[in-house]
Amino acid sequence: MRIVVPMKAVPDLVEEIEITADGTGIDREYLKFVLNEWDDQALEEALLVKEATGAEVVALGLGSDPDIDASLYTAIAKGADRAVRLTGAGEVPDTATRARAVAGYLRDHPADLVITGVQAPDDLDGQLPATLGALLGHPHVSVVVSVALVTDPPEPPAVRVRQEFAGGRAAELVVDLPAVIGLQAARQAPRYAPISRIRQVMAAGGIEQVDPGLAPGSATGASGLAVRRMHAPEKTSHAQMLTGSADEVAGQIVDLLRSRGLVKG
Amino acid sequence: MSSNVMVLVEAEAGGVTDATVELIGKARELATAWGGAVEAVVLGPGEVGTGLGGADTVVRVEHPGLATYLPEAYENTLAELLVTRSPRLLMLANSTVGLDLGAALAVAWDAELVAYVVGLQTEGTTAVATAQILGGKILAEVGMAAERGVVTVVPGSFPAALGRVAGEPELVTVDAPGSLGSLRMRLERLVTPEGGDVDITAAPMLVSVGRGVGSADNIELAQEMADYLGATVSSSRPVVDAGWMPKSRQVGKSGLTVTPRAYLAFGISGAPEHLEGMRDSELIIACNTDENAPIFDVAHYGTTTDLFELLPALTGRLGG
Amino acid sequence: MPEHPGAVALEVTRTVFQGIDLAGKSLFYVVSTAVILVFLYGWYRRVDKYRQGRPAGRGATFWRAVRGKADVGPAGRRDTRTVGTLAASSTIARRDTSAGIAHFFIFWGFIVAFVATVILTIDHDIVGPVSNALFGHTDSFFHGPFFVVYSLTVDTFGFAFLVALVSMAVRRGIRRPFKLGYGRAQNPDQGYSRGRYVAGDWVFLGLLIAILVTAYLLTGARILSQGDPWFTALTPFGRTVAEIYSGLGMTPAAAATVHTYLWWVHAALALAFVAYIPYSKAMHILVDGVNLLASDRRATRDLPGPVPGADHAGYQQISDFTWKELLDLDACTKCGRCHDVCPARTAGAPLSPRDLILDLRQWVDTAEHGITLLDRESRPDATGPLAPAGEVPIAGGVIPAATLWACTTCMACVDICPVGVEHVPLIVELRRSLVEEGQMDPTLQTAMKNLATQGNSFGKSARMRARWTKGLDFTVTDARKEPVTYLWYVGDYASFDDRLQENSRLLARLLHDAGVSFGILYEDEWNSGNDVRRAGEEGLYEMLAEHNIAALAAAGFQEIFTTDPHTLNTLRNEYPARGASYTVWHYTELLAHLLDTGALPVRPLGRTVTYHDPCYLARYNEVVQAPRRILTALGCELVEMPRNRANTFCCGAGGGRIWMDDSMLTERPSENRIREAALLDVGYFVVSCPKDMTMYSDAAKTTGNDATLTVLDITRLVDEALVRPAPSVGAMDVLT
Numbered sequence A: 001m002r003i004v005v006p007m008k009a010v011p012d013l014v015e016e017i018e019i020t021a022d023g024t025g026i027d028r029e030y031l032k033f034v035l036n037e038w039d040d041q042a043l044e045e046a047l048l049v050k051e052a053t054g055a056e057v058v059a060l061g062l063g064s065d066p067d068i069d070a071s072l073y074t075a076i077a078k079g080a081d082r083a084v085r086l087t088g089a090g091e092v093p094d095t096a097t098r099a100r101a102v103a104g105y106l107r108d109h110p111a112d113l114v115i116t117g118v119q120a121p122d123d124l125d126g127q128l129p130a131t132l133g134a135l136l137g138h139p140h141v142s143v144v145v146s147v148a149l150v151t152d153p154p155e156p157p158a159v160r161v162r163q164e165f166a167g168g169r170a171a172e173l174v175v176d177l178p179a180v181i182g183l184q185a186a187r188q189a190p191r192y193a194p195i196s197r198i199r200q201v202m203a204a205g206g207i208e209q210v211d212p213g214l215a216p217g218s219a220t221g222a223s224g225l226a227v228r229r230m231h232a233p234e235k236t237s238h239a240q241m242l243t244g245s246a247d248e249v250a251g252q253i254v255d256l257l258r259s260r261g262l263v264k265g
Numbered sequence B: 001m002s003s004n005v006m007v008l009v010e011a012e013a014g015g016v017t018d019a020t021v022e023l024i025g026k027a028r029e030l031a032t033a034w035g036g037a038v039e040a041v042v043l044g045p046g047e048v049g050t051g052l053g054g055a056d057t058v059v060r061v062e063h064p065g066l067a068t069y070l071p072e073a074y075e076n077t078l079a080e081l082l083v084t085r086s087p088r089l090l091m092l093a094n095s096t097v098g099l100d101l102g103a104a105l106a107v108a109w110d111a112e113l114v115a116y117v118v119g120l121q122t123e124g125t126t127a128v129a130t131a132q133i134l135g136g137k138i139l140a141e142v143g144m145a146a147e148r149g150v151v152t153v154v155p156g157s158f159p160a161a162l163g164r165v166a167g168e169p170e171l172v173t174v175d176a177p178g179s180l181g182s183l184r185m186r187l188e189r190l191v192t193p194e195g196g197d198v199d200i201t202a203a204p205m206l207v208s209v210g211r212g213v214g215s216a217d218n219i220e221l222a223q224e225m226a227d228y229l230g231a232t233v234s235s236s237r238p239v240v241d242a243g244w245m246p247k248s249r250q251v252g253k254s255g256l257t258v259t260p261r262a263y264l265a266f267g268i269s270g271a272p273e274h275l276e277g278m279r280d281s282e283l284i285i286a287c288n289t290d291e292n293a294p295i296f297d298v299a300h301y302g303t304t305t306d307l308f309e310l311l312p313a314l315t316g317r318l319g320g
Numbered sequence C: 001m002p003e004h005p006g007a008v009a010l011e012v013t014r015t016v017f018q019g020i021d022l023a024g025k026s027l028f029y030v031v032s033t034a035v036i037l038v039f040l041y042g043w044y045r046r047v048d049k050y051r052q053g054r055p056a057g058r059g060a061t062f063w064r065a066v067r068g069k070a071d072v073g074p075a076g077r078r079d080t081r082t083v084g085t086l087a088a089s090s091t092i093a094r095r096d097t098s099a100g101i102a103h104f105f106i107f108w109g110f111i112v113a114f115v116a117t118v119i120l121t122i123d124h125d126i127v128g129p130v131s132n133a134l135f136g137h138t139d140s141f142f143h144g145p146f147f148v149v150y151s152l153t154v155d156t157f158g159f160a161f162l163v164a165l166v167s168m169a170v171r172r173g174i175r176r177p178f179k180l181g182y183g184r185a186q187n188p189d190q191g192y193s194r195g196r197y198v199a200g201d202w203v204f205l206g207l208l209i210a211i212l213v214t215a216y217l218l219t220g221a222r223i224l225s226q227g228d229p230w231f232t233a234l235t236p237f238g239r240t241v242a243e244i245y246s247g248l249g250m251t252p253a254a255a256a257t258v259h260t261y262l263w264w265v266h267a268a269l270a271l272a273f274v275a276y277i278p279y280s281k282a283m284h285i286l287v288d289g290v291n292l293l294a295s296d297r298r299a300t301r302d303l304p305g306p307v308p309g310a311d312h313a314g315y316q317q318i319s320d321f322t323w324k325e326l327l328d329l330d331a332c333t334k335c336g337r338c339h340d341v342c343p344a345r346t347a348g349a350p351l352s353p354r355d356l357i358l359d360l361r362q363w364v365d366t367a368e369h370g371i372t373l374l375d376r377e378s379r380p381d382a383t384g385p386l387a388p389a390g391e392v393p394i395a396g397g398v399i400p401a402a403t404l405w406a407c408t409t410c411m412a413c414v415d416i417c418p419v420g421v422e423h424v425p426l427i428v429e430l431r432r433s434l435v436e437e438g439q440m441d442p443t444l445q446t447a448m449k450n451l452a453t454q455g456n457s458f459g460k461s462a463r464m465r466a467r468w469t470k471g472l473d474f475t476v477t478d479a480r481k482e483p484v485t486y487l488w489y490v491g492d493y494a495s496f497d498d499r500l501q502e503n504s505r506l507l508a509r510l511l512h513d514a515g516v517s518f519g520i521l522y523e524d525e526w527n528s529g530n531d532v533r534r535a536g537e538e539g540l541y542e543m544l545a546e547h548n549i550a551a552l553a554a555a556g557f558q559e560i561f562t563t564d565p566h567t568l569n570t571l572r573n574e575y576p577a578r579g580a581s582y583t584v585w586h587y588t589e590l591l592a593h594l595l596d597t598g599a600l601p602v603r604p605l606g607r608t609v610t611y612h613d614p615c616y617l618a619r620y621n622e623v624v625q626a627p628r629r630i631l632t633a634l635g636c637e638l639v640e641m642p643r644n645r646a647n648t649f650c651c652g653a654g655g656g657r658i659w660m661d662d663s664m665l666t667e668r669p670s671e672n673r674i675r676e677a678a679l680l681d682v683g684y685f686v687v688s689c690p691k692d693m694t695m696y697s698d699a700a701k702t703t704g705n706d707a708t709l710t711v712l713d714i715t716r717l718v719d720e721a722l723v724r725p726a727p728s729v730g731a732m733d734v735l736t
């Protein structure tokens, strides 16, 4: 079985995010990019499936994502069998373009299962799993918290996934392969890859570079969204800040609660 | 093409979800401006819940295969409805269902999609959507140029009151697409939340901890303070994912929605998915060392004191 | 072999094998030969084990030590030891004088007894037979003045030896200091027994005492049987025994018989002891001298790099250890000093450096089908160190992960170990294995990930590093753009922790006022990696160090100073190995200098304070004078902490502990320390490390001492004492 894990580098949210001069995008120049945390979860789940079944795990990234190589090498250090960097999707591809590049790759290198993060913090034009599922014509399920290969009738190949809803409800679905899964959280916290191993992997190189050519997509989506303006939310209703030592702040909080009758005395 | 706005109705045990009512309210506004109608799509057999008074038409597909939510079945059905009824805009809640269907329908229907929408306005015959990205740090305003589009709306963005109007929508029943007979996925089992634990939705006061607490053991600090306060401890999602708290304590989109008299958030950044579950609390006090954390935009009071200092200080103040 | 018939009473000597017939002698020689073989076999097995270790690079250290040459540390303390150290038992006398004195006499008593035996053997078994063969008569030098001196020496040293042994027995059996208790810090689920350790101790002590007691009983009997000639006055203790015998009414003839019996008992005990040495605690006689002379404190300051050519990180098998480390394991005498001082153990963490060494020893022994007779632990199930070879990993199995993670790398154990065991590098090696397996606290993982992406453990944007300078009314020079005299390596805590930023600004202002030319690296300063390295994340350390070294190379400065003792350690001691050698100061050294030169004019504060020596400053790098000079210059009365300077007690934050959960502790080390200070009746607890500031402010609160004890950075004291420029003349005019 072959599992492909498309991964995306996104701005580290600890950074102060600035807007470009024309006001329609974020200024990527000085931003630190990190792996989308849900893709990290997806990779972990894929590795768990690999451990259970011996599947091959391929980490997939777009060459235009800043620092994506670091994430790809990390994926290998964690146990992915291969890493592939796709080119030819333009400078700052949106989800639609990204999905077309991944679909292009999968057309030539089919996968039984695609597991990717349920969302990314900046996928304004939609999330990758559903877009990709629709482009490929594969069944797809999002907000998944566990994936396991169905072993009891072996044919046709399928996975059993758990999909979550609000209020703690969930559903267990059996999905025929090939399928696309949007992962919310892996069964266990993503493993740690020691830097020395990552560096060894890096020194060995071995990211395959592929220019897949974009799969045909929706005609409308292809032109991208017309972003008129990006801005930080105006702080219309910013909290009133309590200051002072920890003890003073604690005192003010207790007073607030007391004035509402929530603390007696 | 019509000037109609189509809304997918999601229901839960008590009837139509609040998020759906919000959508219908907003759809009403848009449709009025465009001179179109609001079409509420109800999938599956059974009673149509109350709460759809704001819609002009209720479009029903009563196939038994749609009785419970199944991503592929819903997607195929909606895809066909979009083609046959060609609305100008399809509105979905940014729920599990929205995450499953929104982007896929946009591809299938060849439409534009804006995700994480928190604001919508008309502009002539099109819409302008405001979306919240990067963990709530940035708002993006998108002019929806095409004449057909899909939006997934962050629950809580629009007042539900607009949708909660009386009305007698026209009922239209439509046949299910043939493809429902050859789906590639099936539902095996529905899982209901594990009982036994406290019900955080009923607690008058919640002390909620986020990833900022760092480890399972530190939750003790919050628990101790909550004990003195007479409050219940809840948490954000990552705390549950890490196994530090049971799922039944999770507040937010994929957890529970709470409206306690006081919600005290410690080390929670205030991602939209979390805010969704607690923004209507009567009093929100947030503690986060990052002064720019989005949680401060919904909190009434905030402090950048370190939670590891504040929690013991509070415990002390409360008599610990 | 003819004796000296008739000469007994006249000639000044004594008879070897007195009263033992030929058959007896033959038996003795046969048994002795067997004993020597048993001894050699045991010793061979040990040496064979050490030979499985990697090269340690300590051969040169050892030979220099043998030649009496020690390497001296930054402030004059020795990093390596010499034969002199060994001869004086001085490492044992450190902070335990009576044990040191006792060991001194045991050590020399043993050597004298050993040399005496060698002399006898040479005279009796070499000189005698050889002269007999060559010249036809049996020569001997064992008479006359030589014999007198010999007797006196053996008799007095023997007695001191005996007294020292008895005092050790009293200490162990009656006084029972805490450190000699064998309770484990980490309790295995199924329980354990260390009864055999206790048995081993008593067999060792008991055998030696019995050998000495029989020696005196024997000597007394001999003297009495010889008719107590005049020269036995020079065997005073032996003669006393003879006098007691005769006082009890023993005749010389009876004494001769008693002598024969005692001779056999004594010989049997002595031979048994020799055979027993390599199979017991007594092996320390052979191992520990070598171990001490090969030890080097620098290996803790500047940790060893990854095992060359290894396909895994850290230690996983015996051959990963160096011979010195394998020797370390056998060298431990269970003296418990490290167990006593360890802050992790004190705090109730499941780590005792002593147990760590003993467990590893046991594990190696088990794997090697060990030959230790007693001196081992037993457990109902063969778990942990008793698990069969290859069944459990060393890190995380033989030694539980929680044990390894509990270490603060404070170096107290290495510092106090009398036999030169180096625990810290070993612990770090084992942590490297844990990191390789990803077995670490989630909080530690987060810190490491933050360090890898943003160069700081706070997970803040690297671009925010110099944000603390915003509140200053001058711009701190960017040393990347403009050359400065001093590059200030600020460190993560002083840069990012908002409780400490004010302190950083204070220091900046002081230096600015004093006209010091200094600058910082802004966002190009990354965490120096000292604690990352000690947490076992060697790859991340390398990455951080490479980045910082490149940043330093691109900046213009003459010397470095840092606010953080941990940073000081790695910049001063570890970066040079990566080709970056700079003069690195601690800010207290710079401040002391500025006060000395008058660049910072101060008025006396007249406060009574105590001062906490940071481990990485005082114990690692011997910076103890500068902060004290500052306090003197500020007119503060310093009441020393009971544990001060190199004997300081860790705050608990080192070695990456600050990133880990400490809820398993019963008393945090910092709280222990604050309670120590609270007894001193001082108002101020002065610190000189940013981490200390956070650790101790917190501990003062949690122990309820914050009302009476103010935790202060030394910078703040300097600031308060500073005489700022006088008010403007105009204002003065109005007043007068």
Ligand SMILES: Cc1cc2nc3c(=O)[nH]c(=O)nc-3n(C[C@H](O)[C@H](O)[C@H](O)COP(=O)(O)OP(=O)(O)OC[C@H]3O[C@@H](n4cnc5c(N)ncnc54)[C@H](O)[C@@H]3O)c2cc1C
Residues within 6 Å of the ligand: A118, A119, A143, A184, B099, B209, B210, B211, B212, B213, B235, B236, B237, B238, B239, B250, B251, B252, B253, B254, B255, B256, B266, B267, B268, B269, B270, B271, B272, B273, B274, B277, B287, B288, B289, B290, B293, B305, B306, B307, B308
């Ligand atoms: C489909 C879907 C459903 C989701 N459902 C939910 C949901 O139901 N509930 C939910 O919560 N999330 C949900 N999420 C996840 C959500 O996107 C965020 O990832 C999550 O809410 C972040 O949790 P957090 O605020 O605890 O962690 P973080 O965003 O990591 O924030 C931690 C915060 O702690 C602060 N902090 C750190 N140390 C301290 C300290 N010592 N003192 C004070 N503050 C400190 C930091 O400044 C930071 O702001 C969902 C996501 C998806 C895609």
Ligand code: SF4
Residues within 6 Å of the ligand: C338, C341, C342, C343, C344, C345, C351, C352, C353, C406, C407, C408, C409, C410, C411, C412, C413, C414, C423, C424
């Ligand atoms: S370095 Fe300190 S904490 Fe670690 S084992 Fe030694 S004494 Fe204990």
Ligand code: SF4
Residues within 6 Å of the ligand: C331, C332, C333, C334, C335, C336, C337, C338, C339, C353, C354, C357, C413, C416, C417, C418, C419, C420, C421
């Ligand atoms: S390691 Fe050293 S200090 Fe610790 S018990 Fe052994 S000999 Fe004593």
